[in-house]
Amino acid sequence: MARIFISIGSNIHPEGYFNAALKALSAHFDNLCLSSVFESEAVGFDGSNFLNMVVAADTQLGIAEVVALFKQIETDNGRLPGAKKFSPRTLDLDLLLYDDLVTQTPIPLPRAEITTNAFVLWPLAEIAPERVHPVAQLSYQTLWDNYDKSQQRLWPIEFQWSY
Template identity: 65%
Template sequence: MARIYISLGTNISPEQHLKAGLVDLQQHFGQLQLSRVFESESVGFKGTNFLNMVVAADTDLSIAQVVATFKQIEQDNGRIRGEKKFSPRSLDIDLLLYDDVICDIPVQVPRGEILYNAFVLWPLAELAPNLCHPLTLQTYQMLWQTYDKQCQQLWPITFEFPAELLPVKY
């Protein structure tokens, strides 16, 4: 059984899509562990603010199967393939970590943006502060403590999680 960490982000009907994505993830992966929800300015383009969070789950699926599941959940929530890299998203789900695996195929794991996007690193550090990044060998708490927090604006928000997610580990 592998422990996976998942990034979720949305800026199109963000509360609706984030809630739907969480419910879908729970249906596929069972019990989830959740970070707080953060609001952040869009990165790479002018757009409305994003809601972001990180989720942990356990799975027997391979990396390729996990990624295929994420793509299906995104599609079910209105994600259109072929969009520009930096553009509004109904739901963006990315595999950040799959145990301590390091690979580039079928996707890059650990995901590179862990180290340079505050909207990924802060919730990951909150969820798994003592876990070490498999390449830097630093804990996520240490990586967050040394991160330049002036480069991206991000703040935790109050978010009403869907009732069907309970009980959930926070």
């Protein structure tokens, strides 16, 4: 059984898509642990604010199977295949960590956005503060404490779950 960490983001009707994502994830994975939901300005393009969070879960699926499942959940929720990287989106699911595996295939892990994006690092530090980044060899709380918070505006929000 692997412990995975998933980044969820949306800036098109995010409340509905977050609930749909959590419903789908809870149907496929065990022991979900949810961070707070954070709002942030769009990064890389001008657009409406995003909601973001991180979810931890247990799975028996391999990395490629997890990624394929995420793509299917995104597609089922209106994400267009081949959409530009920096653009509005209904739902974005990214595998951040698969246990403490460091690999380039089938995808690069740990995901680079962990240390570069506040909207990934803060919620990850919230639910796994003592867990150690397998490359940086620092805890996620330490990485967050050392993060230059002037780089990205980010704030926690109240969120009503209905999944």
